[in-house]
Amino acid sequence: MFNPKEMVIVQTVARISETLRCHTSRCLRSRFFKNNCQLCKDVCPVDAVTLQSSVSIDYDRCTQCMLCVGACPNGAIESKFAPFHLLVKKLNDVPTPVLGCSAIADEKRWHADVPCLGIFSAEHFIAFSVLVRGVIQINLTRCHNCRNGSMVSALQQRFAEAIHIYPPVAKKVVLVTETHALQFAPKMMGRRAMFGFLREKATEEAARVFHLVSAEESKSTSYGVKALPSRRQLLNHVTRDFPVPELTRFGYPFVAVSNTCVLCPACSAICPTGALVLHDTQEEGKVLKFDRSLCTGCGLCAEFCPKKAIGVCSHLAGDAPATVFEISILKREEE
Structure with a gap:
């Protein structure tokens, strides 16, 4: 384990700012003025999403629950966080992986984290069930004390949708809401492992920045540009490499x-x-x-x-x- 000074270093390096970005040309309402899709607006608990001529977010209202990201079928709203494969890598490093939320800073009972667990869609749960070797626990034990706690019901619905599409999800992913039910064992590190961790975080941050820069460079407001949402890319990756009848049908x-x-x-x-x-x-x-x-x-x-x-x-x-x-x-x- 780290001493207090080393822990400060680790926490400082691990702290990554997450925000949302909107791709106007991907919004269905922007592409066709008669379209009445408002999934992102309906799921937002604080009414931070507006749909006029295009989708926009009131960042003063937004609590970054990320529900809009998981709701949009076309990727018009995305989160700026490290690529999904880095989450999978961290979760595969431990025998009993736990995925949590970075907003909970006082008690980090997870091995990998995202800005808010509301970001996940049915496609993400399916990918976790296939790509992560162990049974992955989604740590929801502190959500009842969080300002974004209302996202849990929406997440449970998406989880049920994933099971409907691909039943093995129920055996590989567990939504844990009670503290006593969470099986968490911290990943032990010596001094050498700490420096390895720092290198890993530096690599992760570089990958995140590269991901953001690449996204900004490729971002276009042209409605003739075709783009596949990241969650569909993820499902394609899983389906191509691990073909199963349930997914293809x-x-x-x-x-x-x-x-x-x-x-x-x-x-x-x-x-x-x-x-x-x-x-x-x-x-x-x-x-x-x-x-x-x-x-x-x-x-x-x-x-x-x-x-x-x-x-x-x-x-x-x-x-x-x-x-x-x-x-x-x-x-x-x-x-």
Whole structure:
């Protein structure tokens, strides 16, 4: 364990400022003025999110509960914190991993932390269940004393959603609300390990800064730029490397088109992730292609279609082939 002076050093280095950032061009309401999505606003307990011409946050009101981050299907609101794989690395360093909140400074009973546990979505719980070797405990024991304590019910709903999509989550992730139920053993460190910890934190901070700089450089207000939300990227990583039928069938939406489709470019243009693409080549003519791995199920294509020819299903039904990373042809120009 550290002596008091060493602990001050560790706490100082470990302290990372987290804030939220908005990507206006990813907001569904900004992309289509008739869209009425307000998931981020509905989930905010302090009414800090406003939806006028675009999504914005009142940082004087915001308590950084991060619920809006986990609610947005298109990644219009994101948190500036270290990449997800660094959390997984820390949790895999101990046999009984505990994930907690950095806002609780007086009693750090966790091995890895985030600004607030409200940041997690169903996709995050699924990824934890696959990527973390041990049974991961989500430390909610101090949430009842926190100003963001109301986020627990929303987190529990997302956890239930994750179990519905991928039942093994229930065996690999545990939401712990009672102190006596938490099994926490601090990671013991000697002096040499402390310097290793400092190097690790320096690397983590460098990775976080690089992540932020890269995000700012790539940030664009152009509505023609297609971008995949980080949580869908995470699910794709898990599904590609650890393929299981439950994820491919229930974890991804599916799009279908009717005969009224005239192969106009509306859906391809409005899709924020590039899941729908209208190709027009001399060899094939007009072909509407669909990449299921890029679809978040936002429904913007169906809403924007002038012929109302598109339907979005939350999952595959019946005996349909549960493919994710294969391009489907939804409509081809008749010869």
